Amino acid sequence: MSARVPTSTYRLQLRPGLTLDDATELAGYLARLGVGALYASPILTAAPGSEHGYDVVDPTSVAPALGGDGARAALVARLRQLDLGFVADIVPNHMSVATPAANPWWWDVLRYGSESRYARYFDIDWSRGPIVWPVLADDGDGGAAALRQLTVTGDGCLAYHEHRFPLAPGSYREGDDPGEVHQRQHYRLVSWRRGDELNHRRFFDIAGLAAVRVEDPDVFAASHTEILRWAERGELDGLRVDHVDGLSDPGGYLRRLRREFDGWIVVEKILTPGEDPPASWPVAGTTGYDALFDVCQVFVDPAGERPLTELAKSLGVEVDTAAVTKRARRETAESAFVPETRRIAAVLRALPPAVASEPDLREEGRAEQAVTELLASFPTYRSYLPEGADTWQRAVRAAERSRPDLADLLAEIDHRARADPAGELARRIQQTSGMVVAKGVEDTALYRATRFAAANEVGSNPATFGVDAATFHTRAATRAACWPATMTALSTHDTKRSEDVRARLAVLAEIPEEFAAAVREWTGRCGLSEPALNLLAWQTLLGVWPASARRLADYLLKAARESKLRTSWLNSDTAFEEEVLAWPERVLSDSELSEEVAGLVARIRRPGWSNALGQKLVQLTAPGVPDLYQGTELWDLSLVDPDNRRPVDFTIRQALLERLERGRLPEIDATGAVKLHVVREALHLRRERDLSGYRPLRASGPAAAHALAFARGPALDVVTVATRLPLGLAAGGGWADTVLPLPSGPGRWRDLLTRRTLPPAGDDGLTTATLADLLDRYPVALLARTVDEAWDHRPL
Structure with missing residues (x-):
């Protein structure tokens, strides 16, 4: 087994059209790109026709549809030849029983x-x-x-x-x-x-x-035998554990897994801002939604919040996100999770009386109401008693405030759960709360509170509007100190929209009045009758333009059903769904309206590219192990699954990579080659340099607020610089005489993106970069210091 932590990962969504043999063919490209490890979607035998692998039917074998175990072994052998690691996604929580x-x-x-x-x-x-x-x-x-x-x-x-x-x-x-x-x-x-x-x-x-009872040692052994066999043979470097919050005892499971596997482990765990995984979990961290939130939101202008809030209110979209979220959670507990709620209530009623004065637990209706309210009240996805008892207590107090008529029963639930944290009552409430929050927020509230779609992401909060640079630096420094090997991400197979869509939509926060005027005008001419979906539709159109009517219709129908405001998966409103499906064609066939949409897209496209390059470089060089989702090394304007699982054109990516390897410095254009350039330089640098530690760098001058910069490495010999709020920067006259002092030390600084060497340090031993010069070609810079003037971190 290997305890090697990858320098980075590249996520491949394996399926019958992209098999293990295909991954073997792509391994050379990934190595040239600078990737540290291939990170594969689940490869155990899944349900017939599976397109994602999370519906495992046989955990004891590699999926024949992907090539079987022989193809897996051949892939790992090829990765080893290229000095690449192999990270597998596993699904311990459930199995497919649909067939x-x-x-x-x-x-x-x-x-x-x-x-x-x-x-x-x-x-x-x-x-x-x-x-x-x-x-x-x-x-x-x-x-x-x-x-x-x-x-x-x-x-x-x-x-x-x-x-x-x-x-x-x-x-x-x-x-x-x-x-x-x-x-x-x-x-x-x-x-x-x-x-x-x-x-x-x-x-x-x-x-x-x-759901599988993986807490049972025999079940754990049966469901992990194949995975651990790979590890024993030295063919597995890391594991990504899916849906850890759904397990009965996540901590116990992870400790058992750690005893069997000494490699890199990250968990799919959604954290709320300021939350950390439990200290007792022997893992490197999460799959990176917390970092995604920080990186994306630092490129959002908080000044846009008030105008966009007024726009949403004027269109009839709810802007009290806390109320929207709480209501969505309660509805979810009362509908989608009725079987779980009833089962918890039955456990509660079966408990023997503790004291004569306790509330009557046999009152079926009240018991279920109390459980429902508690499930809807967790401030995070779940608690992990006896750890994090404060999270549990906050949920109980919130439920009591919402339903004072149930306070006696909620107090009894609280008492009994904390008295026996390993008991069935505490266990089932906690594992169900995560499901209620996930479905209530990610698959309901994020489609209702549509004021600003760029903020509506897994692990985010629709109430959030931007993160300032100081907060970003604080969180990044904490990540470097406490979770240096956690995964970081910008796009995943579960994100609501890709990183580049969010980057483009972030520009709207810089021109909120212009955007609001356009949406009001367009809505009057061709709006959808449901306000939340209407506002989401116009943002989506701008975010993914150009897109086909069919693709937009598929997305909007899913969004409408997820919101459950006018239609849903179980109770469809045929007339409304026909309106939704017809909307994209109505817009695209109106030449005047289409030209207006295209005009606004032209206004935000280039600053969107600036944001996208900034996000990407920051993610790739900030603390943590960055994951690159398949295809996102070029511009990628994807929406929620299944849209983000479309086939990737690796041929064009390899062709563009060959040009970069010959020394080409790409333009910032629609090909996306410049993003590939940034990715390649950053990933190779991660393989060659120690990027431990973290120090914020602060620019000075009239445009200082538009620069996000930090230094990495024990000698602080790597510096990342990114442009924030590019429209505001241009409106203010550009960088002017804004400068960025760089860490002192021997040697010269070189920008790996432009291949230019900065002037030598002054007599005081300090180098100060003039941002107007440093960022004249690209809105980002990746600086590395060396004592060898002829140094190049690798041959062209």
Whole structure:
């Protein structure tokens, strides 16, 4: 096994169209780009036709659709030849059961019920009877007609159209009525509308992804055997642990994983500003949404908040984000997570009386109301009792303030959970709170509070409007001191929009009145009838322009359903959805309106490129291990999945890389070659220099507020400089005589992006860079100091 921490990672979304063999072919390109490790999406056997790998059906084998174990071994061998690491994404929380026959563990449970050897592998409440499976069509008859369509197949399965289910031994004799056979099984097929009756824990609200009890040592061993085999063979350098908050005992799981694997471990954990992972977790950090928040928001002008808030209010969009978020969480707990809420309430009611004066826990309605309110009140995604008891207490106090009529019951829940933090009550509340927050915020509130879409990101908060440079430096320094090997990210497979879309939309905060006037005018001519979606639609159009009507329609339909304001995934409003689907074509076919949109895009495109280059260079050189999401080494204007999982054109990227390797200094243009240039220089520098430590650098002069700069390395011999708020900078007359003092030391400074060497230090031993000269070609600079005047960090 290897404890090597990668200098950087490159995320590949493997799928049938991009297999392990294809990744092997790309390894040389990644090495030339300067990447430290290939970071692969889940590669264990997933559900048939899976496009992402998070729906694992067999954790004991590598997906045949990706090439199988032979292709994995060949990939790792090629990576080792190139001195690259291999980081795998794993999914310990759940498995796909949507196609039962594809999952041997689940098939066995359906066949043998609670007597199955795998029955305890899944989190099933057997006290509530057979497994409830909401698969039947329902035309208002509760699925009765669908039940009459059941058949028994020749190979001994119960069938409903294309769905197949196993039969319990001895439950069928030739000639038996299929409906009666169904009643003899360890499962019940019910209407798709009865998802609130499920008795197995899921991944969020997806019935086809069943939670795995990985806290059980036997289940851990069975589900990690293949992964740990790679580690024992020296073929695995790091693990990214998916959805760690969904586990019963995240800390216990991670400590067990650490005992088995001594490599680099990061967890998919959404942190709120100022929050850290629990100190007892033996991990390098998170997958980087906290860094994403800081890096993106430092390029947003806070002066735009008031005008954009007024625009949203005038259009009928809610701007009280705290209220929007709380309401969305409560709705989520009351709808999507009814089975989980009921199960927690049942646990609560089953507890024996502690004192005679305690509230009546048997009152079913009140118990469920109290649980719902508590789940909606967590200030973070979850707590980890007994650690972080303050987070738990804040949730209880917030719930009591919202529902004083339930204060007695909430106090009892609080008492019992803290008295037994490893007990079922505390455990289930905590693992469910993370799901409620995630679905309530990320998949609901972020589509309702649409004042400024650039702030509506995973790990962010729609109430946030910019981060000042001082706050950014404080958080970066803390990251360097406490979490130096955490992952950092700007785009992921889960982000709501890509880094370059956010960078372009950030420019709107610099011209809020101009943007507001345009949106009011456009809305009057061609607006959507739902205000939140209308405002989101215009921002999206500007952010991804040019885009096809089909692509925009797909995104907006998903956004409309996620917001659940006028339509939803379960209860669709056909007329409204037709309006949404028709909107992009209405806009794009109106030549005058399209020209106006294109004109505003032209206004924000170049400053958006400046923001994008600044974000990228800061992420790649700031504390942490930067991850580069596939394809984002060029401009990438992607939206939420599945849009961000579109195929990447690696041929054009390799062609542009070859030009850079021949010494070309690209222009800032639509090709995106300049971003590739920044990425290449920064990644190679990370491989060659120690970028530990962190020191903020402060410019002086009339435009000092527009410079974000810091130094890295034990000798402070690497400096990053980025431009903030480029439109404001231009409006103020540019850099003028603004200067940036650089750290003192022997040698000369060289900008790796322009390949120019700065003037030597003065008599006082200090070098001061004039920003008008330093940033005359690019809005960013990457400086490295050397004592060798002929030095180049690598041959061209």
